[in-house]
Amino acid sequence: MILLYAVAGAGITACALFMILSRNLVRMLLGFSLLATAVNLLLFLAGGxxxxxxxxxxxxxxxxxxxxxxxxxxxxxxAIVIGFALTVMTGVLILRTWRAKLTLDARKLEAASRLGAPRTNDPTDA
Incomplete structure (x- = not known):
């Protein structure tokens, strides 16, 4: 039975990594949720x-x-509580991105890269 759980955990991890490598933000969110589920299952196995x-x-x-x-x-x-909170917060960010840019493709979201390097705050600037 433990071998069945281990194979299921490995399968869920593989599916999660496949979804995370997608360019669609919703698939990435679901992939991170699946990865959290796989980690919980493997922790459960480690606990006996x-x-x-x-x-x-x-x-x-x-x-x-x-x-x-x-x-x-x-x-x-x-980990379940933290994973749920992370999923909800990321879902809200994806919804805001959809409303602002009307796309869920990560390749089309490049506004932050066009801003350039972050500016350092010089204490002499006033």
């Missing part, structure tokens, strides 16, 4: 997905036995 026991230390034991690592589960929950 094969164990069916809860991470509770028994009364007569001093250490945790063969159970899933609760730290990995907490990291996955945090």
């Amino acid at each position: 997905a094969g164990s069916g026991q809860p991470p509770i230390i028994a009364d007569d034991a001093e250490t945790l036995g063969a159970a899933s690592d609760p730290t990995i589960q907490a990291m996955i929950l945090t």
Whole structure:
């Protein structure tokens, strides 16, 4: 079963990288979301997905036995929230780009490159 999860994680990662390399901004956004999902799945595998026991230390034991690592589960929950926030913020930026430029092709968005190098602030300028 763990091998099936690993193959699914690798497949999702491959699809995500294919979508990220696209020039369409919406495909790139979906690719980043898929990549976050693949990382969460692989973190889940690293935490010991094969164990069916809860991470509770028994009364007569001093250490945790063969159970899933609760730290990995907490990291996955945090990564889900961060990934959702990143997806929403990037979606808003893509929507603003669409409204301003009427295109989602990254090759046609070159306004920032025409501005030139950033100017340094000289404290003597007033």
